[in-house]
Amino acid sequence: MTSTILDLIVMNKRAEVQARRKVQTIEQLSRKPLFGRATLSLKKNLLAQPFGIIAEFKRNSPSKGALKPKANAQEIVLAYEQAGAAGVSILTDKPFFDGELLDLQVGRSATALPILRKDFIIDEYQLYEAKAYGADVVLLIANILSTKEIQFFTQQAHDLGLEVLCEVHNMEDLDKAMEAPVDIIGVNNRNLKTFEVSLEHSKQLAAYIPEDTVRISESGLRSAEDLVELIQCGYRGFLIGEAFMISPQPGDSCRRLIEATRRRLQEVNAL
Numbered sequence: 001m002t003s004t005i006l007d008l009i010v011m012n013k014r015a016e017v018q019a020r021r022k023v024q025t026i027e028q029l030s031r032k033p034l035f036g037r038a039t040l041s042l043k044k045n046l047l048a049q050p051f052g053i054i055a056e057f058k059r060n061s062p063s064k065g066a067l068k069p070k071a072n073a074q075e076i077v078l079a080y081e082q083a084g085a086a087g088v089s090i091l092t093d094k095p096f097f098d099g100e101l102l103d104l105q106v107g108r109s110a111t112a113l114p115i116l117r118k119d120f121i122i123d124e125y126q127l128y129e130a131k132a133y134g135a136d137v138v139l140l141i142a143n144i145l146s147t148k149e150i151q152f153f154t155q156q157a158h159d160l161g162l163e164v165l166c167e168v169h170n171m172e173d174l175d176k177a178m179e180a181p182v183d184i185i186g187v188n189n190r191n192l193k194t195f196e197v198s199l200e201h202s203k204q205l206a207a208y209i210p211e212d213t214v215r216i217s218e219s220g221l222r223s224a225e226d227l228v229e230l231i232q233c234g235y236r237g238f239l240i241g242e243a244f245m246i247s248p249q250p251g252d253s254c255r256r257l258i259e260a261t262r263r264r265l266q267e268v269n270a271l
């Protein structure tokens, strides 16, 4: 089988985690000031409203290239909060997304919203990093983990007071995610191997996600029409990066989408 960019990212990540462990042990991470704080619940925030936006901070993406190479996490995270986002997502992968753990810490100092650490988690060490640098939620990508690993990392994350967003792209992924008490299931509309994007993934998988699981749709979302259609399929949250980060003012773009979605939702509900 030919290897994909996802294989490359994961291979890279394993080497990176081994190197990081040598610089900072789990013991040392546990003594960082932010490690002891009470975490916030993204799940609760999403359940408190008809829908919520999880606005993402990313400078670069392998599918699109540079988005905002010099972007500052403090400024943008604050703008997202002021725009009315329900949570923020911060990319911490360096080689492919030009993010870093420090962006998480900077973001933490700027907002009282729950923060998702967006990275490729393959080792429990990264859960300790997430907690120590200010995250409230971690992403587990079903495609790169076994059912056992999803169960183990979910347990570990919960022990640390972190929530788990488990990302799925197809039925096989969803079967794995449903074997663990994850807090939120996210359907990624983008195939991480081919970068092909289709909202059909969210629409089709919706029927198989248990009713009582908070579900979100991720990637490739830009219009109020898309969001309302997905709200009607039972989605409570939307993870959006590119559409905001390509705008000169990501916060304004987030605010406009929230307002347009509220308006459209009212129109549809009034029918």
Ligand SMILES: O=P(O)(O)OC[C@@H](O)[C@@H](O)c1c[nH]c2ccccc12
Pocket: 056, 058, 118, 119, 120, 141, 167, 188, 218, 219, 220, 221, 239, 240, 241, 242, 243
């Ligand atoms: O920028 P978009 O198309 O709005 O997508 C955001 C988010 O869903 C995407 O960044 C993402 C989804 N799953 C991931 C896993 C790793 C890295 C990035 C991602």
